[in-house]
Amino acid sequence: MRMYDIIKKKRDGGELSTAEIDFFVQGVTDGSIPDYQISALCMAIYFRGMSVRETCDLTFAVRDSGEKVNFSAVNGIRVDKHSTGGVGDKTSLVVAPVVASYGIKVAKMSGRGLGHTGGTVDKLEAIEGMRTTLSDEEFIDQVNRIGLAIVGQSRQFAPADKKLYALRDVTATVDSMPLIAASIMGKKLAADDDCIVLDVKTGSGSFMKTVEDSKKLAKLMVDIGKNAGKKMVALITNMDRPLGYAIGNSLEVIEAVETLRGHGPEDFTEVCMTLAGYMLSLAGMGTPEEAERLARRAIQDGSALKKFAEVVAAQGGNPALIENTDLFKKAAHAHAVLSPAEGYIRAVNTEAYGLASLALGAGRNTAEDAIDYSAGIILKKKTGDFVKKGEEIAVLYSDRAETFSSAEETLLAATEIGARPEAEPLVYAIVE
Ligand code: URA
Numbered sequence: 001m002r003m004y005d006i007i008k009k010k011r012d013g014g015e016l017s018t019a020e021i022d023f024f025v026q027g028v029t030d031g032s033i034p035d036y037q038i039s040a041l042c043m044a045i046y047f048r049g050m051s052v053r054e055t056c057d058l059t060f061a062v063r064d065s066g067e068k069v070n071f072s073a074v075n076g077i078r079v080d081k082h083s084t085g086g087v088g089d090k091t092s093l094v095v096a097p098v099v100a101s102y103g104i105k106v107a108k109m110s111g112r113g114l115g116h117t118g119g120t121v122d123k124l125e126a127i128e129g130m131r132t133t134l135s136d137e138e139f140i141d142q143v144n145r146i147g148l149a150i151v152g153q154s155r156q157f158a159p160a161d162k163k164l165y166a167l168r169d170v171t172a173t174v175d176s177m178p179l180i181a182a183s184i185m186g187k188k189l190a191a192d193d194d195c196i197v198l199d200v201k202t203g204s205g206s207f208m209k210t211v212e213d214s215k216k217l218a219k220l221m222v223d224i225g226k227n228a229g230k231k232m233v234a235l236i237t238n239m240d241r242p243l244g245y246a247i248g249n250s251l252e253v254i255e256a257v258e259t260l261r262g263h264g265p266e267d268f269t270e271v272c273m274t275l276a277g278y279m280l281s282l283a284g285m286g287t288p289e290e291a292e293r294l295a296r297r298a299i300q301d302g303s304a305l306k307k308f309a310e311v312v313a314a315q316g317g318n319p320a321l322i323e324n325t326d327l328f329k330k331a332a333h334a335h336a337v338l339s340p341a342e343g344y345i346r347a348v349n350t351e352a353y354g355l356a357s358l359a360l361g362a363g364r365n366t367a368e369d370a371i372d373y374s375a376g377i378i379l380k381k382k383t384g385d386f387v388k389k390g391e392e393i394a395v396l397y398s399d400r401a402e403t404f405s406s407a408e409e410t411l412l413a414a415t416e417i418g419a420r421p422e423a424e425p426l427v428y429a430i431v432e
Contacts, residue, residue: 003027003037010044018057025061028160035167042164042173050178052220058178059224062186065160071107071192073140078105079279080191082184083199084217085117085174086206087354088242091199092120092150093256094264095276097307100148101298104283107143108150109157109191113363113371114165115174115207116354118252121152122363126250126328126373130317146310158190170366175207177217185224195231195282198222199275202428203240205350211236211428218431231282234431237271238424241383242353244268248362248376248397254325260305267382269299270426278430331374331397335404339387343417348383352414356407360398372399377411384421 001023010016016024024041027033050058071078079099083089096106110120110132121132132152134142142149153162161183168174168183188196198221201207202214218234225232244265246255258264259272277292285291298304305322313319321327357363361372380392387393393415396407 003033003041007037007040007044010041010048013048015051016054021054021057022061025058025065025160028163029065038164039167039171039173042168042171042176042179045179046173046176049176055178055181055220056224056227058182059185059189062158062160062164062182063189065186066158066190067156068190068192069107069136069139069157071140074105074107074143076103076105077195077283078107078193079195079197079283080106080108080188080193081197081199081275081279082188084180084184084201084207085114086201086239086243087117087350087357088244088247088252088268089118089201089239090120090123090244090246090252090256090268091272091275093123093253093308094259094272094304095279096148096150097260097311098272098276098295098298098304099279099283100146101303101307102280102285102294103147104280104285105143106148107139107191107193108148109153109187110150111165112152114169116205116351116358116363118247118249118354118363120150122371123249123252124150124317126253127312127317127321130312131315134315142314146307146314148307148311149315150311153187158187161186169364177208177213177220180207181217181220181224185221188225189228189230193230195279196225197275197278197282198232198234200234200236201239202236203238203350204348205242205354206239215429215431222431232432233278233282235275235278236428236431238426238428239350240424241348242350242379243271245379245382246376247353247357247379248360249371249373250328251376251378251397254328257305257308257322257325260299260308262299267426274427329374331372332399333397333401333404335396335401335408336392337394337396337408337411339381339389339391339393339417340412341417342387342389344420345381345383345385345387345393346416346418346421348416349414352410353377356396356410356414359407359410360396360403361400375399384423387417
């Protein structure tokens with residue numbers, strides 16, 4: 001079999017066989033297929049799509065591409081949630097400790113930033129000392145002891161996805177339904193959790209721009225998971241605006257800690273509580289409504305914050321930062337973006353907001369780029385807010401002041417000011 005022929009077949013709209021998909025994933029995993037051919041096939045898949053059968057084959061090949069963590073030593077039911085990626089999406093930092101505070105096990109393997117979106121692992125690494133790589137023994141021991149551990153993908157875990165994810169990030173091939181489904185479900189099935197809640201983001205800041213496409217992606221992933229015997233539910237949530245006010249790694253950790261203290265932004269808190277409710281409910285803690293009340297209680301009584309602090313300490317992070325978020329390193333420079341007009345923020349292009357944050361240093365342009373953890377954006381106004389001419393709509397943070405002018409330009413071009421917009425739901429649909 002030749003990779004050239006597989007690329008050509010897909011480029012011309014053909015359906016790849018199971019053997020061809022296995023050959024591709026095997027070659028990605030063992031390094032025998034060069035990056036340019038992997039990228040070329042991803043681009044062909046981006047344009048030509050995949051049938052449900054091809055997507056399932058790709059998912060299972062990704063699942064089987066590495067070693068499985070043996071979770072048989074974890075006592076109790078394991079629940080996970082995975083987001084398709086958004087801007088300001090720091091939900092894992094809140095929902096995982098909420099759920100773990102009820103004794104449900106969360107063995108979380110998270111990703112890094114992808115395209116214009118942020119990643120949980122990058123955010124966690126903004127906490128000084130925080131280790132996001134644990135040995136399997138440490139990982140399982142921590143899940144058994146405190147109910148929650150959050151790590152990045154180890155080299156042996158779904159290695160095909162690790163390689164594909166990094167290449168897709170820099171070749172404009174992220175926003176493809178089969179590639180997203182295989183990436184997410186390949187990892188989720190390899191992790192072998194009992195229950196999985198998917199947060200499928202929809203709108204300008206997500207990889208799926210319409211509710212219809214998001215529903216299709218959600219259904220595809222829920223079906224793949226159910227066929228593999230998992231309890232699944234997917235929420236379609238609004239990403240036509242950033243979630244919360246903070247975009248950028250340490251800024252988002254600070255906002256997540258504020259949310260765990262019960263002072264989080266309304267939209268972000270709402271989405272977190274809905275997700276945590278579904279996770280608790282799948283784990284047997286009542287109906288989604290009853291479980292959501294439990295989630296709110298874990299915020300009110302401080303048990304979720306306590307759980308997060310425990311996880312940070314267990315993974316070597318500096319606990320003082322969680323007690324006092326003023327101690328996070330600040331960016332060397334700040335720059336206020338002022339409104340050019342008076343009116344309501346009618347709409348924003350959330351992807352552009354993510355790209356502006358990336359330009360400030362919060363994300364990567366190439367796979368090798370280092371991240372400036374303190375870089376990012378604090379929004380002062382969001383969709384639906386009234387703004388006067390000259391009023392601050394956002395503050396940009398970076399160690400490199402020379403990044404401000406292009407980030408400001410991007411942000412202003414992405415912000416529509418005019419008549420009051422219609423209110424939009426935060427959760428569009430539940431796919432079960
Ligand atoms: N998250 C993933 O893990 N993979 C994708 O392809 C997109 C979002």
